[in-house]
Amino acid sequence: MKLISTILISLITFNVLSGSGESAMLKKLDEYMHSDHSAVESLIKKIESQAVDYSDDGKLHFLLYKLAHLSTSQGDNDNSFDEVLNKIKVSSADKQLLLSLKALFNRNGSESMSSDPVEVIEDVKFSDPVRNSIQKSIVLYYRKMFDPGNHFSVALKHAKRASIPILPSIIFQVVSRKYMEQGEYKKVVEIYQKAIDHAESKDQNFCVLQNAISMAFVQLEMDNLDKAQKFFSRALGLSNKLNNDWFRSKCFRGLGEINIRTNNIFKGIRNFQRALTIYYRLSSDLGIAQTHMDLGFAYFKSKEYDLAESNYQLSKTYYDKLDKNNEGKDELYEKLALLAYEEGNYQEALRYINHAIDLRKTISDGELVLYETYEIRSRIYAALGKGKKAYEDLLSSTSFKDSLYSANLQEQIAELSELYESEQKSKQIYEQEQRLKEERNERLLREQQLENVKLRNRQIILIFIFALLIILAVSLIIYFRIKQNRLKREQTETELRQQLLRSQMNPHFVFNAMSVIQSYIYDNNTEKSSEFLVSLSRLMRLILENSSKESIKLNTELEILDRYLFIQQERFESRFRYEILEDPNVDKDHVLIPPMILQPFVENATEHGELDKVRNGKIRISYSKGDRLLIFVVEDNGIGRKAARAKEAKRKIADHKSMAIEITEKRIELMRMKYNIQGYVKIEDLNVEENSGTRVTVAIPIID
Amino acid sequence: MTYKALIIDDERRTRSLLHNMLSRMDLNLSIHQDGESVATGLEAIEKINPDIVLLDIQLPDGTGFDILERIGERDFQVIFITAHEEFAIRAIKNSALDYILKPVDKNELEKAVNRAIDHIQKSSNEVEKYDALIDNIKNNIRKLVLRTSESLYIVDIDSIMRCQSENNYTMFFLDDGRKIVTSGTMKNYEESLSYSNFMRCHRSHIINLNYVVRFDKNDGGSIVMKDDEQIPLSRKFRDKFFQLLDKLA
Numbered sequence: 025m026k027l028i029s030t031i032l033i034s035l036i037t038f039n040v041l042s043g044s045g046e047s048a049m050l051k052k053l054d055e056y057m058h059s060d061h062s063a064v065e066s067l068i069k070k071i072e073s074q075a076v077d078y079s080d081d082g083k084l085h086f087l088l089y090k091l092a093h094l095s096t097s098q099g100d101n102d103n104s105f106d107e108v109l110n111k112i113k114v115s116s117a118d119k120q121l122l123l124s125l126k127a128l129f130n131r132n133g134s135e136s137m138s139s140d141p142v143e144v145i146e147d148v149k150f151s152d153p154v155r156n157s158i159q160k161s162i163v164l165y166y167r168k169m170f171d172p173g174n175h176f177s178v179a180l181k182h183a184k185r186a187s188i189p190i191l192p193s194i195i196f197q198v199v200s201r202k203y204m205e206q207g208e209y210k211k212v213v214e215i216y217q218k219a220i221d222h223a224e225s226k227d228q229n230f231c232v233l234q235n236a237i238s239m240a241f242v243q244l245e246m247d248n249l250d251k252a253q254k255f256f257s258r259a260l261g262l263s264n265k266l267n268n269d270w271f272r273s274k275c276f277r278g279l280g281e282i283n284i285r286t287n288n289i290f291k292g293i294r295n296f297q298r299a300l301t302i303y304y305r306l307s308s309d310l311g312i313a314q315t316h317m318d319l320g321f322a323y324f325k326s327k328e329y330d331l332a333e334s335n336y337q338l339s340k341t342y343y344d345k346l347d348k349n350n351e352g353k354d355e356l357y358e359k360l361a362l363l364a365y366e367e368g369n370y371q372e373a374l375r376y377i378n379h380a381i382d383l384r385k386t387i388s389d390g391e392l393v394l395y396e397t398y399e400i401r402s403r404i405y406a407a408l409g410k411g412k413k414a415y416e417d418l419l420s421s422t423s424f425k426d427s428l429y430s431a432n433l434q435e436q437i438a439e440l441s442e443l444y445e446s447e448q449k450s451k452q453i454y455e456q457e458q459r460l461k462e463e464r465n466e467r468l469l470r471e472q473q474l475e476n477v478k479l480r481n482r483q484i485i486l487i488f489i490f491a492l493l494i495i496l497a498v499s500l501i502i503y504f505r506i507k508q509n510r511l512k513r514e515q516t517e518t519e520l521r522q523q524l525l526r527s528q529m530n531p532h533f534v535f536n537a538m539s540v541i542q543s544y545i546y547d548n549n550t551e552k553s554s555e556f557l558v559s560l561s562r563l564m565r566l567i568l569e570n571s572s573k574e575s576i577k578l579n580t581e582l583e584i585l586d587r588y589l590f591i592q593q594e595r596f597e598s599r600f601r602y603e604i605l606e607d608p609n610v611d612k613d614h615v616l617i618p619p620m621i622l623q624p625f626v627e628n629a630t631e632h633g634e635l636d637k638v639r640n641g642k643i644r645i646s647y648s649k650g651d652r653l654l655i656f657v658v659e660d661n662g663i664g665r666k667a668a669r670a671k672e673a674k675r676k677i678a679d680h681k682s683m684a685i686e687i688t689e690k691r692i693e694l695m696r697m698k699y700n701i702q703g704y705v706k707i708e709d710l711n712v713e714e715n716s717g718t719r720v721t722v723a724i725p726i727i728d
Numbered sequence: 729m730t731y732k733a734l735i736i737d738d739e740r741r742t743r744s745l746l747h748n749m750l751s752r753m754d755l756n757l758s759i760h761q762d763g764e765s766v767a768t769g770l771e772a773i774e775k776i777n778p779d780i781v782l783l784d785i786q787l788p789d790g791t792g793f794d795i796l797e798r799i800g801e802r803d804f805q806v807i808f809i810t811a812h813e814e815f816a817i818r819a820i821k822n823s824a825l826d827y828i829l830k831p832v833d834k835n836e837l838e839k840a841v842n843r844a845i846d847h848i849q850k851s852s853n854e855v856e857k858y859d860a861l862i863d864n865i866k867n868n869i870r871k872l873v874l875r876t877s878e879s880l881y882i883v884d885i886d887s888i889m890r891c892q893s894e895n896n897y898t899m900f901f902l903d904d905g906r907k908i909v910t911s912g913t914m915k916n917y918e919e920s921l922s923y924s925n926f927m928r929c930h931r932s933h934i935i936n937l938n939y940v941v942r943f944d945k946n947d948g949g950s951i952v953m954k955d956d957e958q959i960p961l962s963r964k965f966r967d968k969f970f971q972l973l974d975k976l977a
Binding site for chain 2: 532
């Protein structure tokens, strides 16, 4: 069952959230509900105009808010809800549900229901647990078989899981109202506390406010003035925050009431006046009537009978404006009677008190206070000298008192004494705590001073550690940056070396060389073929051994070039001559250079320079020492760069020359990074007119 | 009948080597070796009017392809000679022409020359293949020459939708609906196609991924091509297929 209900609830959640505009608006409403009253009002108006298109859940969600909003802000103007309900076409079941809820919230409203709400609502079948739980709460409430312990918790569980945040608050209200009617104030207090805790945990300021006010009134009812004051102050703070005038006025009235009861008449008057100002602004006739009555009573207490009279009369005017016997009207007549009695107008007093009795007989819980009224009338009769009537009234007063009290008297006494005891106990505990606190405070003060010194020391240490950590972090970052750079450079170097090896062991060159050997063999020239084979092997060995090294001796480099040129010369049958000019100033056995730095240019000269075309092909390699640089020069009298490029383009074969330059430039750049000496590659045409001859200059750092 | 063979190579050694090899074979050949560049090669062809030309690719003043492009009448069979030129070799292969590698294998040379003689005897016209070769050299190899029993087809590689092998034949399905049946096995063509968006998806199917419409998961999976044909996808090519498809997308 639990599982099923969970699934159902998640389905509802899904449905409510599925309509995108709808869910966004409702979410906003949830938020606003707990932030600003006037914002809610305008948002509700906005939603009203589009809610017709909402899903069933969306409509219910919205209307529950509307109900909560109305029940706490408009008070005596409740027709607007019915209008909205008719305008937004909800299912008939939902309509009944909402109407019965409304009836529940609004005591006066219950009269406007054509039939007993429970009868209408009881037969409706609801499939989802949220509506079901509301229905159950309402039915049980009216059927007076409410088992709060059980149904309440189930209803609350469903409400908490549903995606309508106001729902738990509504359930709390239904339940607390029930307890209230049964007079179980302790339970009511418990429920409100739970409701406040729940709303606080969900950050629902509005619900906190709503329940705090209810709580304050219950405490007031129970005469726990301290607690009532506490909750009213809290509610006042919240209603200021939420900008909710209705609640603010209620708080002022409540605080005023407390002031009057604690004989703080002046303060009370001020609070009532504040409440009154707000009610006038809200044009709430009931609020104005009630507050004028309160104010009048306050003046009555301070024996300013003129002011009391005028306030009572204003209250009466506003009560008369209302068409129903509203809450407090009987009280007003009683108060008018008392005022008249004090002023000695006994006839007038009698008229007023009779009116009050008539009113109290018609209202449902009027009997509860009727005995007071009889007692007052008996006093009036006594003052008028009508002894018999006075005696009769006194009798009815006492009999009412007896009938009311005899049943619960024992119980109530027990309860009250218990309450008193627990209060005494908590008072003792409080005092003890207070004493302990003072002692502790003194001790703390002393410790504080010690602590301060310690704290300052600790701060210094902390700052020191912090600075140390930052230095450490920075140096680590720098270290890794350097390491990374080095790794990157090494990687590029390796790649370049591989590239170089590939370009040296150019398959075209190798296979052509082999082909030369083949031709010697076919010519039966054993000596030549052996000599050539040895040369080729020697070159290959040199390349394989040295190309992966970082640097080689200049001597080795020269040997590689010599072997290479020799093989090419053999292949092309001496179409060109070559010479390697040595510089006695350079110690070629000790100077180190990167392997085969000149090789690509020499290859370009032989393979692509078309030395054969100019009959006396010539390649000259020389080197010399410059400023921290070793400068190589490779010169040829071949077809020159421009012609070679044109030829390459025509062949659609990779441009060797530019690749050679690129590789060499990269290698020189790597060397610059490592030794901080800038080398260069330079290519010039020797004879521009004849478009022949190329000079390549490669300068590399001298590595010691 | 004696056939005239002409060797064009810039290295004297290679020329004499080929001359030596050919003259030792039992073939009816008269061998000339007077071409060593594009210019002298063209002259020699005009003068000798050879039946077979052994043509080096790298020449001092150009390439062997330049000779082919410039010559008027190409009524001879060409066998290319090269040490190592990947691009050129691919272009030659795609154009269904012959080549031999240096150092020269005597047997290979003999076979190539025999094939050439065979073509001469059948007097099959190879001119279109040269056009395809020149096109391939210039345009990054976009053409493939397909030889059937009666004719030669030169097709754009991109227009091949798929090919299918059956016994020793390979059927090519082109995007214009043509179907060409060649006598070679599919393996002969697989390498040529591997440079474009082709992949083998089954023992007897190679498809052009550009023509794949969708993948049908039924019956262990098959590929639906643009012409609605369903091509089976073997398990072992499955991963590769989806990888390549991802790359395309």
